[in-house]
Amino acid sequence: MYRCVEPVDWLPYIRRMVEAAEKSQEHVRGATEAEFVVGAVVYDAALMQLVVIAEAASRVPPSARDELGAVPWSDIRAVRNRIAHNYEGLDEESIWHTVTVKVPQLIEVLHGILTEHGEA
Template structure:
């Protein structure tokens, strides 16, 4: 459980890093698609999130099946191994729509397992 707490905190920290990127570079898809630095900054955090997800216990992932854990880990693999080219629009959708949801859910899970 302690390892899960560390991993969930890491995921939340990476979500915060993505939010900082959006604040710094702007919440505009066109700017994102034109900025290699913006894309790589966010992709690095997605990679770290995927790594942390891969190390979460079965208990956490099984108890929270509403989160697409395998998809998150799989997207990390796509970015790292560059299977084809990373779809920049999908990356944008991920950082603007899915990351905030993941952050919120990981925060809830963290509270739940901390109170056990």
């Protein structure tokens, strides 16, 4: 699956992505979409974790990203760029979908990578 022949010095970044993704889930746990959209603290906290995921992802070397094709690298970067450069125009429903649907899928993929490398 995710066998890597070069040193896996990028695993700390994968772990950091998992930590931030799991924090985003903690922030929205028990919230409805309506509460998320109007609850600035929860919304902002979730946005910050999406940025942290993307920043950690950007530190994974291209050779590893190529090997780890199940991770949606370009989507992660796109979300970060939308947050960083278009905050006023963010679509809250899209962010909700990202946090409640896409991030749990990402967590599953990242846990698989860590397991493959004896890190789980």
